[in-house]
Amino acid sequence: MSYTLANLSELTATEAVGDPDCEIDRVDSLMQATEGAITFLADPKLKQHLKQTRASAVILKKEHLDSCPGNALVTENPSLVFAQVASLLNPVAAHEPGIHPTAVVSTSATLGEGCYIGPGSVIDDDCVIGNNAYIGPNCCLHAACVIGEDTRLNSQITLCEKTVLGKRVIIHPGVIIGSDGFGLASEGDKWFKIPQLGCVRIGDDVEIGANTTIDCGALGDTILEEGVKLDNQIQVAHNVRIGAHTVIAGCTGISGSTTIGKFCKIGGAAAIGGHLQIADHVTLGGLSRVGQSIEKAGTYVSGTPVQPYRKWLRSSVLFKKLGELADRINKLEEQNRSGES
Amino acid sequence: MSYTLANLSELTATEAVGDPDCEIDRVDSLMQATEGAITFLADPKLKQHLKQTRASAVILKKEHLDSCPGNALVTENPSLVFAQVASLLNPVAAHEPGIHPTAVVSTSATLGEGCYIGPGSVIDDDCVIGNNAYIGPNCCLHAACVIGEDTRLNSQITLCEKTVLGKRVIIHPGVIIGSDGFGLASEGDKWFKIPQLGCVRIGDDVEIGANTTIDCGALGDTILEEGVKLDNQIQVAHNVRIGAHTVIAGCTGISGSTTIGKFCKIGGAAAIGGHLQIADHVTLGGLSRVGQSIEKAGTYVSGTPVQPYRKWLRSSVLFKKLGELADRINKLEEQNRSGES
């Protein structure tokens, strides 16, 4: 697959500077690129590398054009245009439609046109698979799942009963969707299971990273709105709702019945308590501990940074005595006030 | 499936108030319920919604009966009775016994009556599966596993060699039990594997959430006592012992050879060090960092709550200087004392 600079300019609605007939057949990083590759400059700190790049063209902002010795595509958003160009040069291979002979597909399942069901995958009763969907090897779709058009499940994925996925959803390996939430009632010191009766509903254009888990609702459903992007090993508990176009980095956990707004940027490894409301446009730092609702957009962080062990030991002991330190400051202030009077 | 209020009252040993012939066919939440549904009031803060509920009946405590305009089941434990009623109205469908033709079952495995082995599942040599057990699709039971009666493995679960599960155990998808613990011996700067020779033994009525991992013992076994409930994505290292009826929320990690008492409530996202003893009846907050044994029952927490980024930056820098702040307070106190004298 190769394009001329002029082709790419037209396909990405960017301004081409330099030789329009220059042939581009791959993407690469600023420092690694060689002839035939196109690269990009998004981080202005890397500007000084422009001179040395051997790339055939660079995607960059107008303000960096002067520093670029060769061909360029000029845009306000180099990262986005790079993503577009990388997709053009590396199209996802169209799958051959068909059901692998080792797949087990219920006679009551409905498969759209152009679907692929991989080896060892199990499609249970009453599932409905949209046109052109791809189900890779060794997946398990329990009864009555609904999969939208052009949705892609990689391999080794379980969708529990009644899971609903939108269109163009991408699910990476090892993901579990719709498993029972952690719902328990106690009697004395023992615990009894509360049946988890809802399901998981996932909007269009959602992407879910490897080994992430999303529980079904207890009553009502767990919902990911359109355009949500989840990284690997995220835990989404029952009845969570994640607003449209929110992105969450790896290893974050979200407790039950919490609602996260739209356009948030979260994690990784954040821990968000249950029954909370997180506003739209909230950014949360890594390892954040969220125990209360966040009502205002903004950037929030918690935790303490690493320090050498012996210093940390003193800081952490004093953290436990912060109340005592505050009392001593109070007393000193009182002494000074009475000394002044 | 439907019951009259009188039926439900009898089956749950609760007092029915109102029309005993009222028909109930489903459960729902206080606000969503409509005619035919039963709901419950456990959180007194929601009492004001009682008036507006369209549910056919409400499960509640005697003290809230006056606020309830319609039918009721009266009990000291509405959550538990709700769980019971939800189970009655949504019974787990009995599985059809049998071995799917694509399952691979060793001739030396022993299967009890009424077992189901799903498509693509592999039951290795010398496994013993109890009566009425259910093994869903694409599970891997390595050699010599023992599964108790009525135990249920959902899908895509691996049990390594010699794993022992009790009766009525529920394992959700993606769980790995009995994989090697992280046992290494160093020589110079290199690491050598210490063979992990124990197994995992899990008691009756345990439930284990999606993608949780439980390692086998190094010498001796990793043990979960009866009634333990684990949420999703929990990591249990080699030779951990978890006491009966302890519940652990998602994303918690427990390091090797630690013993957790009975009736504890832990997590989520707690990190518990190795070779520790946690007493019975300990409650641990989310994201807790446990580096020492906890000898007394009670509630323990660590970490700091989120705050806006700029404020956090100052707090976190000062945390690293807490030792210096304490020294300055000491000095001020000394100055005041010498000033007084």
Added chain:
Amino acid sequence: MSYTLANLSELTATEAVGDPDCEIDRVDSLMQATEGAITFLADPKLKQHLKQTRASAVILKKEHLDSCPGNALVTENPSLVFAQVASLLNPVAAHEPGIHPTAVVSTSATLGEGCYIGPGSVIDDDCVIGNNAYIGPNCCLHAACVIGEDTRLNSQITLCEKTVLGKRVIIHPGVIIGSDGFGLASEGDKWFKIPQLGCVRIGDDVEIGANTTIDCGALGDTILEEGVKLDNQIQVAHNVRIGAHTVIAGCTGISGSTTIGKFCKIGGAAAIGGHLQIADHVTLGGLSRVGQSIEKAGTYVSGTPVQPYRKWLRSSVLFKKLGELADRINKLEEQNRSGES
């Protein structure tokens, strides 16, 4: 399998003390061992138990020999020799070569001599599997993976396209290698996928714990050098590089493009930010929050230890006000200085 003390002494290059003909057929812990078992003393705190052990022999340091009433193997590194002896007494069963009839192996895949491919495993086009490799049940190797000699994949493992594993690598169940990294470009409030074009390359003698995930590189590769040991549920993002012989405990997450040095000891549950450099020989405590590069070898920790809930509540509120406390100390110092003058 059994050995005499003399045999073991020769095979491990240790000094045998006591009866050279003593028969040893298993390993066990100091307190549990009975006749026929060999045990070891690595932790000097357990020295007092030496007298009571019923083991047929103890692996120990010369300095503890006087406290040992029976047979011994003397070495400077009892843990390592214990690992060696445990391996001798518990050899990994050689697998029978062959392809299970339910495995699905592409005709373009190349399998070395002595390989085993388990039931339900899928080996896609152009994979190359080295001699004596073992692929357990229900694994998915996507196209063009390369597996070194004597490498062992347990069960339920996905390797995405072009994953490269070295020799003698051990992969535990549920591991996902080579899945897409979390690479997104934004336009306005929406996110677009950046194609992830690199792969994962893993060196010789690496071991990877259950349900760990390792993403492919965006441009260029994600790399684990030889001898790296990862515990369970670790998340390694795109373009991370982990130096040789580094060990990482469970539940740790490493963000994209971070380089971790050689011979590090990390975690568990540490959260390491993106685009950082961690020097060789760094040790990181559990739950550490690493937001900046670490340039010097040493031991680093962050976080605060658990304390009883009410005390923690005051400490955590004061942490958020640390800036204010510091201001008040400043003011007191100023008052004292002006009082002195």
